Amino acid sequence: MIETLAPNVGASVVRVLRNAGYDVHIPDDVTCCGQPAWNAGFATEAAKVARTSMEALAADDAETIVVPAGSCAAMIRVYWPELFRVTGDEDASLTATSVGEKVMELTEFLAEHSGAGPAESPDDAEVAYHHSCHMLRELHIESAPEAVISEAGYALSDWPMGRQCCGFGGTFSLKLPEVSVAMADEKIDAIPESATCLAGSDLSCLIHLEARLAHRGIDLPVVHTAELLDQ
Amino acid sequence: MERQAFLRPIETALTAPPVSKSHPIPPAPAEIPELVFIDPMDDPITTFADNAAGLGVEVRFAADRAGLVPIIDELARNEAIESAVLSFDPEIEGLESTMVALGIEVVPFGSGVDIAQVDLGVTGAAGAIARTGSIVVDSSRAGGRGASLVPPVHLAVVESAAIDATTSDWWRSMAERYPSGPPSQLVFISGPSRSADIEQTLTVGVHGPKRVWVAVVGR
Amino acid sequence: MTANLRSRTATALGNPGLRKAIRDATDRFTTHREEGLDLANFEELRRAARATRAAIIADLPRILGTFADAAEGVGAEVHWAGDAAEARAIVTGIATAHGVELAVKAKSMLTEEIELNEALETAGIEVVETDLGEWIIQLAGQKPSHIIGPSLHLSKEDVAEIFNRRSDRPLPADPEALCAFARASLREKFLAADIGITGCNFAVAETGTVILVTNEGNGRMVTSLPPVHVVVMGMERIVETWDQLDLMMNLLPRSATGQKLSVYTTQVTGPRRSGETDGPEELHIVIVDNGRSNLLGTEFQEMLNCIRCGACLNVCPVYRQIGGHAYESVYSGPMGAVLTPLLAATGTSLDLAGASTLCGACYDACPVQIPLQDLLLSLRRINADTGGPAWSERAGWKNWARAWSRPGMYRKTVTAARRGSGALPAGLVPKGWRSGRTVPEARGTYDLRKALRDGKI
Numbered sequence: 001m002i003e004t005l006a007p008n009v010g011a012s013v014v015r016v017l018r019n020a021g022y023d024v025h026i027p028d029d030v031t032c033c034g035q036p037a038w039n040a041g042f043a044t045e046a047a048k049v050a051r052t053s054m055e056a057l058a059a060d061d062a063e064t065i066v067v068p069a070g071s072c073a074a075m076i077r078v079y080w081p082e083l084f085r086v087t088g089d090e091d092a093s094l095t096a097t098s099v100g101e102k103v104m105e106l107t108e109f110l111a112e113h114s115g116a117g118p119a120e121s122p123d124d125a126e127v128a129y130h131h132s133c134h135m136l137r138e139l140h141i142e143s144a145p146e147a148v149i150s151e152a153g154y155a156l157s158d159w160p161m162g163r164q165c166c167g168f169g170g171t172f173s174l175k176l177p178e179v180s181v182a183m184a185d186e187k188i189d190a191i192p193e194s195a196t197c198l199a200g201s202d203l204s205c206l207i208h209l210e211a212r213l214a215h216r217g218i219d220l221p222v223v224h225t226a227e228l229l230d231q
Numbered sequence: 232m233e234r235q236a237f238l239r240p241i242e243t244a245l246t247a248p249p250v251s252k253s254h255p256i257p258p259a260p261a262e263i264p265e266l267v268f269i270d271p272m273d274d275p276i277t278t279f280a281d282n283a284a285g286l287g288v289e290v291r292f293a294a295d296r297a298g299l300v301p302i303i304d305e306l307a308r309n310e311a312i313e314s315a316v317l318s319f320d321p322e323i324e325g326l327e328s329t330m331v332a333l334g335i336e337v338v339p340f341g342s343g344v345d346i347a348q349v350d351l352g353v354t355g356a357a358g359a360i361a362r363t364g365s366i367v368v369d370s371s372r373a374g375g376r377g378a379s380l381v382p383p384v385h386l387a388v389v390e391s392a393a394i395d396a397t398t399s400d401w402w403r404s405m406a407e408r409y410p411s412g413p414p415s416q417l418v419f420i421s422g423p424s425r426s427a428d429i430e431q432t433l434t435v436g437v438h439g440p441k442r443v444w445v446a447v448v449g450r
Numbered sequence: 451m452t453a454n455l456r457s458r459t460a461t462a463l464g465n466p467g468l469r470k471a472i473r474d475a476t477d478r479f480t481t482h483r484e485e486g487l488d489l490a491n492f493e494e495l496r497r498a499a500r501a502t503r504a505a506i507i508a509d510l511p512r513i514l515g516t517f518a519d520a521a522e523g524v525g526a527e528v529h530w531a532g533d534a535a536e537a538r539a540i541v542t543g544i545a546t547a548h549g550v551e552l553a554v555k556a557k558s559m560l561t562e563e564i565e566l567n568e569a570l571e572t573a574g575i576e577v578v579e580t581d582l583g584e585w586i587i588q589l590a591g592q593k594p595s596h597i598i599g600p601s602l603h604l605s606k607e608d609v610a611e612i613f614n615r616r617s618d619r620p621l622p623a624d625p626e627a628l629c630a631f632a633r634a635s636l637r638e639k640f641l642a643a644d645i646g647i648t649g650c651n652f653a654v655a656e657t658g659t660v661i662l663v664t665n666e667g668n669g670r671m672v673t674s675l676p677p678v679h680v681v682v683m684g685m686e687r688i689v690e691t692w693d694q695l696d697l698m699m700n701l702l703p704r705s706a707t708g709q710k711l712s713v714y715t716t717q718v719t720g721p722r723r724s725g726e727t728d729g730p731e732e733l734h735i736v737i738v739d740n741g742r743s744n745l746l747g748t749e750f751q752e753m754l755n756c757i758r759c760g761a762c763l764n765v766c767p768v769y770r771q772i773g774g775h776a777y778e779s780v781y782s783g784p785m786g787a788v789l790t791p792l793l794a795a796t797g798t799s800l801d802l803a804g805a806s807t808l809c810g811a812c813y814d815a816c817p818v819q820i821p822l823q824d825l826l827l828s829l830r831r832i833n834a835d836t837g838g839p840a841w842s843e844r845a846g847w848k849n850w851a852r853a854w855s856r857p858g859m860y861r862k863t864v865t866a867a868r869r870g871s872g873a874l875p876a877g878l879v880p881k882g883w884r885s886g887r888t889v890p891e892a893r894g895t896y897d898l899r900k901a902l903r904d905g906k907i
Binding site: 232233234236237238240241242244245246247248249251253254256257258259260262263264266267268269270282286340341347362363364365370371374375376377380398399402403405406412413414415416417418419420421422423424425426427428429430431432434436437438439440 | 487500510511514583599601605685692695699707709710713714727751813821
């Protein structure tokens, strides 16, 4: 999704990782993790796409696979073995498990291998951080993004709705768009006045929230965590 | 239908279900884990009193049976008690004369006698649970259910030595407590009746008693 | 996804009073649950409960047999009902055999599921719900909207209006006054009833005991005063031992309302015994299947572990917006979205699996750790495999898979999608998405991988 809709975010990811002291490459044959089809109930189609990406990742000799999207990281680590089990491909299921062991979400990786140091954050910057569902509840990554953002010198908002689902949910946002928007609104209405931006580690959530903010004429910048760290 | 006809499709259907790789079920533990509480408990009696009071129960202490008299007197005044029904629990044996002496009409607890108009129900308790602030009423001991249920005020007398720490002290020793099986109705009562069904507003005193008093004897 | 589900959600969304009521109620349940947590090893207990319930269901026939033997041993009569019709017939039969004119009921979602009240009324029996929330919706002619608080969608003004239709004197919209009216009205019914009907929170097999979890006292009234007590029990609502009961009962009230125990934890073992002044002379236990066996042997078997606490409803961000009636089922929220189509087994209500973003909040809250988000996903797969989605969606995913499983094709489609004015490409953002959302600008329009290869990053 990043390379289609937000290559700038991708560039930020690369720079942030380099600043932390790592070499970065994107394997040529990685396409998509297959999650959109998996979530819609189309396992065969999801497996077809996921398999391509999985084989590309399995063939790559990198130490770690950093995924700058909580939902994709969760798809690979938590759901790929199940996806291939369900579509009857036991071998792929096993490969998926070993690939999953190398996967880390971006902030999870940075929190562990930190050294990125403070970014050039504006003095009055306050970040309302959105915890995306897969990252929070499937990967159990909760403190890492907040720690990494704080270390970079940003204040974090006290956002009571920060852990509630944004309402995107893939095809849900198309099939029940009114509910999807209502869920975004509830989060948006609870963003503290003092927040100067909204950040998150899942582009799909961010685009959904950004689109709703724009429709409501609310002027609040929405950024990916990598962009915050890449200042 | 007959039992076997009901169970047969279940037996047939119960082949091992598919095992999910995302959130697999852990194996059943050999023993059910004990309850571990965040706050330590010093003394079951004080903990019981605190938790019961937190539920709206009036808790009083009596060193012995004689000490029940002032408690009943206080209760009768506070709650405007004119009539009472007493269960057959051993803890309140002999209390009838005390109540009569205090000017309370004692209505017999027995088949066909209408206790719906009585002000106070008095029972003993087979025990109490400190962590939940509950008293335990055993219908066979009490001789029935209504005394702790129908009148708007309930007084339960419990021996301090019968106060246990947690539900586990009851539920993990049922076979020891009741070697021939549990009584027809055992109830853990945790405070006066309540509902929050109307706009989540707590209202005390719905169908069961509105007021619950517990007298702890022996300490 | 039928238009129906979407229009039901739109109706709910258009009702601000309803939305406020649901938010307030579910927030309160959740706050109490979180603040009431006094157990240090709650996670360990949840894991043990998950495994224990699964083991019980896997051994259900034997455990049900043990329960029936023990219950019969203490003088209860055990009946077996394969489906709702049979369950209705059994209960109605017991009632008519006893010449019942008035039946009082404690809250039981199963009796709602099997539509028992209508059957009894058709047989000429007056049926009175005695749980306050259930009585309110009975008087209002509505269905429950939450398994723990069936009337939580109604305001106190709504309740006053409902009660005032039958009150001699006008009642204010004040919970105390309204409860006092309920107490007085229902007391008459308890005392006059010929039969008491309850559900069963848990059956304990080793002693044939039925556990009832209530707060108002109506559960005790209904099981103490009338001469006959009928328990309507879902076949899966059972544990084998009292040790297991202790585990479940330390999870249920805490997860439902944050209470350590409900006010009355009633443990019924057979009818009254000699020497007791009250209690039912007859105890009937009706064990009901009604589609539960459809789940056995499948990936959905775990759904039968549910202990009906309602925590998943309280944390679900979708339920929160639309309330229980939008699900058109006695069981709503995440557990309802899973259970309803499976009990029906006719492919109806599969669209309920779409009333979710798979956010996982339900799994986090569930005391027996049912992965509801996974089960909803499995239902979507079944829906996809049985022709639920439109042909265009199916074809869309096939094309997507064909393109994106080949790196070369993937790169081509991504490049094509990027071309444009800088606004996110229409091909990726279907029209339906745009109502209420203004598609933002793309964050860059260059080829990321190429830029990386060329050293431009």
